[in-house]
Amino acid sequence: MNHYEVLAPELVLLGLAFALVTLELLFPQLRKDLVAYLTAASAIGVLVASAFFANRSDSFKDLIQLDNYTTFFRILFLGTAALLAIASAHLVRDKLSNAGEYYGLLLLGVIGATYMAAASELLTAYIALELLNFTLYVLVSFDRKDPRSGEAGLKYILLSAFASALLLFGISFIFGVTGTTSYAGIRHALEAGIGEYRGTLVVGLVLLLTGLGFKVAAVPFHMWTPDAYEGAPLPVTAYISIVAKAAGFALFLRLFSQAFMPVISDWRWMVALLAALTMVFGNLIALQQVNIKRLLAYSSISQVGYMLIAIAALSHDSATALLLHLGGYAITNLAAFIAIIAFYNATGGEEIRDFRGLAERHAGLAMTLTIALFSLAGMPLFAGFMTKFILFQAAAQHGLLWLSAFGVVTSMISLYYYLMVIRQMYVLKPRDGDGRLRVPLLTSAVLVVLALGIFFVGIWPTPLFRAAASATRLLF
Amino acid sequence: MSVEQWVFYVLAAIAVGGAAVTVFARDIVRAALGLIVALLMTAGVFVLLSAEVIGLVQLLVYGGAVAILILFALMITRAREVTYRLDGPQKPLALLAGATLAAAIGVAVVGTVFPTNTDHINPVGFVEMSTALFQTYAVPFEVASLVLLVALVGAIIIARQEERQ
Amino acid sequence: MIPLDQVLVFSGILFALGVYGVLTRRNAIAILMSVELMLTAVNTNFIAFGVFHRPSLAVGLVFAVFVITVAAAEVGLALAIILRIYRQRTTANVDEVDILKW
Numbered sequence: 001m002n003h004y005e006v007l008a009p010e011l012v013l014l015g016l017a018f019a020l021v022t023l024e025l026l027f028p029q030l031r032k033d034l035v036a037y038l039t040a041a042s043a044i045g046v047l048v049a050s051a052f053f054a055n056r057s058d059s060f061k062d063l064i065q066l067d068n069y070t071t072f073f074r075i076l077f078l079g080t081a082a083l084l085a086i087a088s089a090h091l092v093r094d095k096l097s098n099a100g101e102y103y104g105l106l107l108l109g110v111i112g113a114t115y116m117a118a119a120s121e122l123l124t125a126y127i128a129l130e131l132l133n134f135t136l137y138v139l140v141s142f143d144r145k146d147p148r149s150g151e152a153g154l155k156y157i158l159l160s161a162f163a164s165a166l167l168l169f170g171i172s173f174i175f176g177v178t179g180t181t182s183y184a185g186i187r188h189a190l191e192a193g194i195g196e197y198r199g200t201l202v203v204g205l206v207l208l209l210t211g212l213g214f215k216v217a218a219v220p221f222h223m224w225t226p227d228a229y230e231g232a233p234l235p236v237t238a239y240i241s242i243v244a245k246a247a248g249f250a251l252f253l254r255l256f257s258q259a260f261m262p263v264i265s266d267w268r269w270m271v272a273l274l275a276a277l278t279m280v281f282g283n284l285i286a287l288q289q290v291n292i293k294r295l296l297a298y299s300s301i302s303q304v305g306y307m308l309i310a311i312a313a314l315s316h317d318s319a320t321a322l323l324l325h326l327g328g329y330a331i332t333n334l335a336a337f338i339a340i341i342a343f344y345n346a347t348g349g350e351e352i353r354d355f356r357g358l359a360e361r362h363a364g365l366a367m368t369l370t371i372a373l374f375s376l377a378g379m380p381l382f383a384g385f386m387t388k389f390i391l392f393q394a395a396a397q398h399g400l401l402w403l404s405a406f407g408v409v410t411s412m413i414s415l416y417y418y419l420m421v422i423r424q425m426y427v428l429k430p431r432d433g434d435g436r437l438r439v440p441l442l443t444s445a446v447l448v449v450l451a452l453g454i455f456f457v458g459i460w461p462t463p464l465f466r467a468a469a470s471a472t473r474l475l476f
Numbered sequence: 477m478s479v480e481q482w483v484f485y486v487l488a489a490i491a492v493g494g495a496a497v498t499v500f501a502r503d504i505v506r507a508a509l510g511l512i513v514a515l516l517m518t519a520g521v522f523v524l525l526s527a528e529v530i531g532l533v534q535l536l537v538y539g540g541a542v543a544i545l546i547l548f549a550l551m552i553t554r555a556r557e558v559t560y561r562l563d564g565p566q567k568p569l570a571l572l573a574g575a576t577l578a579a580a581i582g583v584a585v586v587g588t589v590f591p592t593n594t595d596h597i598n599p600v601g602f603v604e605m606s607t608a609l610f611q612t613y614a615v616p617f618e619v620a621s622l623v624l625l626v627a628l629v630g631a632i633i634i635a636r637q638e639e640r641q
Numbered sequence: 642m643i644p645l646d647q648v649l650v651f652s653g654i655l656f657a658l659g660v661y662g663v664l665t666r667r668n669a670i671a672i673l674m675s676v677e678l679m680l681t682a683v684n685t686n687f688i689a690f691g692v693f694h695r696p697s698l699a700v701g702l703v704f705a706v707f708v709i710t711v712a713a714a715e716v717g718l719a720l721a722i723i724l725r726i727y728r729q730r731t732t733a734n735v736d737e738v739d740i741l742k743w
Contacts, residue, residue, distance in 0.1 A: 007615070009523070021629075060615065061612065061614065063613065063614075063616070101633055102596075108626060112619070115615070115619060116613075123703070126616075126707075127616040127620050127707060127711070131622055134627055134630065134714065134718065135626050137630065137722070138718070141630075141634050144638070144725075146730050150722060150725045150726045153634070154669060154720045154722045154723060157722060158663075158669060158719065162676055164680070165656075165659070165680050165683060167680075168680070169682065172683050172687050172704075173686070174688075175686075175687065175701065175704070176590060176686065176690040177588070177590060197588045200584045200585060200586055200588045202584070203580055271689070273603070319552055478642060480642065480690035481642070488647075492654055492655065492658070495654075495658045495659070497679060498658070498675065499662035499675055499678075504668060504670065504671055507671055507674060508670075508674060511674045511677060514678060514679055514681070518681050518684075518685060522685070522688055523686055524643065525643070527691075527702055527705075529702070530688055530705050530708075533709055534684070534709065537709050537713050538677070538681075538709070538713075541713060542713055545716055546670060546674065547718060549670055553723065555670060567665055569664070570660075570665045573662035574657045574658065574660050574664075575657070578656075578657035581650075581656070581657070584651040586646050586650070592643065596642055596698060597643075597693060598693075599697065600692060600701075600702050604699045605703065608699035609699075609703050609706065610695060611702070611704055616707060618667050620662070620710050622700055622710070623710070627715070627717055627718045628717075630696070630718055631717050631721035632719070634702055634721045635721035635724045635725055637728070
């Protein structure tokens with residue numbers, strides 16, 4: 001019954017996090033970017049080891065499930081953390097202190113994220129969520145020299161605490177009416193008949209959805225996202241936009257598909273409403289942004305809208321589409337952010353107008369960023385198009401055609417603000433005095449790989465699709 | 477009505493009063509004191525519900541640690557000396573939200589027949605609780621210790637003052 | 642005997658007051674205090690549901706313990722951040738941090 005190998009990768013990560021912190025303590029003269037590469041290498045090591053768990057089905061005390069769903073997300077989170085560690089190397093070395101803790105926190109956050117995806121019980125899921133949140137609170141506030149960092153951290157922690165409280169109150173009501181906190185137990189209790197307690201159940205669900213809505217930054221709960229994104233150090237922004245969102249959706253999907261299916265008619269319209277609001281407003285507000293971090297913040301908010309469609313249309317197909325979209329989204333966002341980080345390291349610029357004439361200053365960087373932005377907009381041939389197409393199709397098949405229509409229209413609107421950036425890079429000439437940029441070799445290599453990944457998913461999504469399908473099969 | 481109910485009403489009333497002071501008071505130190513009152517009275521409610529262990533933990537952690545921390549923070553940031561607008565422009569909206577929420581909860585809860593709701597309290601045994609905490613829910617327990625670790629490390633990193641170079 | 646309904650109404654009122662506080666207060670520490678109220682209400686719920694069940698549910702109490710843990714850690718971390726901002730801006734107006742548009 002105590003199958004510790006289910007927890008093994010996270011235990012290794014924990015040891016690694018400690019090792020990284022102690023490393024900096026014992027060898028303070030160690031080059032900081034070496035710590036980064038060590039982190040990345042070990043994360044990839046754990047990733048490869050977790051891949052061996054594929055196609056196994058196990059659980060630890062019914063709290064943590066080991067199945068393809070967990071493995072899928074483990075790989076996603078570890079890969080993201082590894083690449084972000086590489087991307088952070090120069091930034092942490094030059095601008096931030098406490099490098100050992102930075103990388104240690106990166107890994108601890110991955111533990112939280114993985115357990116959010118793997119939990120089959122509400123207490124475990126909640127605590128894992130808080131672990132991820134806490135690492136993010138610290139990472140967002142990490143830059144001592146930038147006053148925006150502390151402010152972002154403050155706003156983030158206050159609103160996130162508020163959201164957690166709402167989420168918990170909802171959970172407490174669900175616990176009250178079902179008498180259990182395990183997903184399977186909740187499903188059984190709900191199937192046995194709702195009868196007299198629908199009112200409390202609905203209030204509980206509303207609060208639960210509100211809390212989760214804050215966590216994934218759906219409209220109208222998105223308020224903290226742009227500030228947190230703008231104030232945090234760039235790699236942390238990337239971390240939030242990929243890992244926190246993916247983990248939130250992993251939890252969302254597993255919880256609702258395994259626990260709340262019997263009452264889907266009660267909450268489907270709520271999620272659909274959230275999806276519609278998020279798609280519309282996320283895209284509309286993005287049109288006005290001038291800072292690239294904020295632009296990407298609103299872009300990721302609107303992406304959340306598309307992903308919520310999959311939850312509203314809960315089924316094996318839409319869940320597969322969601323995981324597929326998350327995979328593509330991770331690769332694309334990584335490409336975009338790492339390109340922006342490289343640009344920032346070289347020039348210190350964050351506003352969209354700083355990207356003037358990037359095509360002449362560094363063709364590769366401009367090209368990668370363009371590929372990523374086209375993918376986010378959903379242009380054909382790129383990952384974004386394929387994953388969105390499958391998503392909208394799955395939703396339309398389950399009676400949510402109007403939502404899919406919304407998705408298509410707002411996707412087209414989003415093209416405008418992505419094109420704004422591309423225009424800066426390609427159409428405008430660089431300002432006088434702006435010379436060519438230097439980008440480290442490793443970063444360039446990573447960017448090439450990611451760009452190829454975007455095309456790979458866009459043209460031949462089958463392998464990723466199959467992985468996603470096998471991951472979600474157990475949920476239904 | 478039994479003695480227990482009376483005691484509950486008294487504790488609840490004082491707690492709600494304290495909470496009201498926390499959210500409505502102009503003086504922020506008074507608000508902090510209101511919070512302490514509310515939290516301590518709730519600890520009493522926990523004891524009434526036969527969850528003495530949690531009541532004790534509530535007393536120690538909130539009354540002991542959290543309250544002191546908050547008061548220290550208020551002192552260090554000289555919050556009392558500042559006169560600022562306590563009420564933002566969202567006050568009527570917030571009132572509406574709060575009232576609706578309370579009403580929704582009240583209506584939902586009073587009209588609900590909870591499954592296996594007995595009218596008397598079954599205390600949770602000590603052994604039962606220990607088993608739950610350390611065996612059945614071992615993973616959250618370990619992860620919670622990580623949460624504390626992150627909070628500790630993070631607080632030090634964030635609040636530490638740089639040594640003068 | 643204390644009816645379950647009344648305990649839940651009590652926690653509901655605490656919760657609603659907390660929500661009002663978060664939405665209205667401008668000082669960061671005051672917002673934090675309101676969140677603590679909300680979390681206490683949550684704990685009351687968990688404990689009540691745990692003991693008013695036949696057989697009693699230990700998980701209710703265990704959940705409450707973890708919520709207290711997380712809440713305390715949150716307060717510690719939030720106050721650290723508030724302290725940093727206070728020092729950086731050398732001002733006591735913790736509520737007027739607005740470099741980033743709110």
